[in-house]
Amino acid sequence: MHRWVIKLVPLFEKAFRRHKRPVGKSWRMNETYVKVKGQWKYLYRAVDRQGNAVDFRLRAHRDKAAARRYLEKAIDQNGEPDTITVDRSGVNLAALEALNARRSTPIKVRQNKYLNNIVEQDRRAIKRIIKPMMGFKDFRCARIILSGIELNEMNASHP
Template sequence: MMAERGIDVDHSTVHRWVIKLVPLFEKTFRKFKQPVGKSWQMDETYIKVKGQWKYLYRAVDKVGNTIDFLFRAKRDKVAARCFFEKSIAQNGVPETITIDKSGSNLAALHAVNAERETPITIRQVKYLNNVVEQDHRAIKRITRPMLGFKDFRCARIILSGIEVMHMIRKGQMKTESGTYPSAAEQFYSMVM
């Protein structure tokens, strides 16, 4: 598009634009995000940064709408608890959360429940998590050809941009009733 207009742009310039603008897009999208269901499925997936595995925590509701995501360097109780607290603060309290057999996720949920009057129901069944496991595929499909990330901060920002676009593609942005805009039209309406 830039070449058609006679402007030469290097790939590093585009990378700098992404790093600078994606946090603004994410913040704006959160204002237009539709509410999610009360039954959550949570899991983490692996993303390689500088040759080491890092962890992308993700949650979807029972119909597959993305609830939230968080990219962390470690997979432990502290990281899982940060994810749950962030997700609950931005999306409200769920009735049930389905997790796999991960001990750190279970410990984090017990810590979150200890501070609540009405506890969140925890279902720890491996095969009930298939919706979130399948949703990981969309993120992996985009990150696999990228040849890995070189910096954790850049990876976190780029992954948040990928997640926002994935939510827009799934139709999670509030639109006028009766209209069905494309993903590009939804993105442009958010930016303008």
């Protein structure tokens, strides 16, 4: 079963992204921790105002460069948002400021932990699924399995 998941999820993801419905223009962005080989890795996620998943990305580091790459990928695949709300994380704020420095029309950035409750609650579903797995053994496999879980959540949020 595991081998099928590793082989087929990338194909499902490619097909899903072609038919993904548009998301709202107000995003909530956050990251959460996932254990891979006994070390914490970072799953960057964003949802729109209605709670629809925008995008996700598993990164080895929690720094400005990782957050910026995540944002660039999300914007490329979903269009440019008007507003992005982040919590008090300086990393996400620095990445957004670096992104805005190169744009002619900057994205409005809000830093408020209470407005991010939507994304905080949304990650519970992912944590509930991966907790029994007790971590992942390989970064590549973790990325693929998490992508399958996220795709399932995205599909569930888009009836």
